[in-house]
């Protein structure tokens with residue numbers, strides 16, 4: 195029940211497949227009536243997509259904002275493939291601890307593999323709404339692109355508050371999908387597709403209401419910033435190229451969208467890319483909050 199120092203486990207054979215391309219139709223869960231399932235194929239697709247330079251830049255901005263110090267004890271709620279966890283571990287060093295809790299076993303496997311040489315990283319399977327840690331043990335906590343998926347975000351934020359020490363810092367990033375700008379040839383179809391895509395999240399507009407939710411949990415909100423995922427050109431390695439394929443498969447059968455329609459939507463965007471007319475942007479919001487009590491700079 196505490197942030198422990200435990201060596202990450204590395205599943206045999208994972209190294210060969212860790213950067214593998216998702217097969218067509220496998221990238222994102224296609225089941226109707228549920229949100230995203232972070233299964234093995236989704237985990238790999240997301241791992242690849244999150245290596246895009248614009249996502250790496252967002253991680254660097256979050257890391258800079260966190261101003262971590264050697265020896266600090268840090269929590270990552272929903273570390274996914276573990277890019278931020280390994281970056282944080284490099285800063286806090288062996289005298290610190292990075293704990294991660296993620297409900298997806300495939301994601302936990304990827305994160306553990308990524309942190310395999312950092313003994314002070316501990317990634318466990320678990321729930322954001324029921325953190326398996328003692329109260330008041332973390333100096334800082336981060337959660338990027340997670341709370342928008344959580345059914346009871348108020349409980350999750352209360353849990354986050356509980357496990358931070360007085361003066362502890364929280365850093366939360368979420369997307370508001372209504373900020374999407376995506377040049378296309380059929381705005382009606384685009385709207386139908388994006389409405390269907392909203393179903394992959396519990397709350398696709400969480401940032402707009404996150405401030406009162408943080409305050410309700412007891413936090414003092416100290417800073418808010420916006421960081422776009424911005425692709426003014428098409429590149430197969432970009433964030434939007436990855437999410438494009440994820441959306442194409444996820445929206446099938448939702449909102450009455452057929453295979454032909456989903457394929458035509460995706461082809462249109464790629465064609466615009468080839469014609470030099472591509473343009474994509476969506477906003478992610480970074481919230482910084484503090485648990486009142488002792489000064490955060492100890």
Ligand SMILES: C[S@@+](CC[C@H](N)C(=O)[O-])C[C@H]1O[C@@H](n2cnc3c(N)ncnc32)[C@H](O)[C@@H]1O
Pocket residue numbers: 232240244271272273274275276277278295296297298301320321322323337338339340343344345
């Ligand atoms: C979009 S990924 C983001 C991963 C990582 N934070 C990043 O930004 O690279 C969302 C992650 O949150 C995890 N997740 C979603 N809901 C969760 C919950 N209720 N409890 C714990 N983890 C959750 C998923 O399994 C997935 O790994």
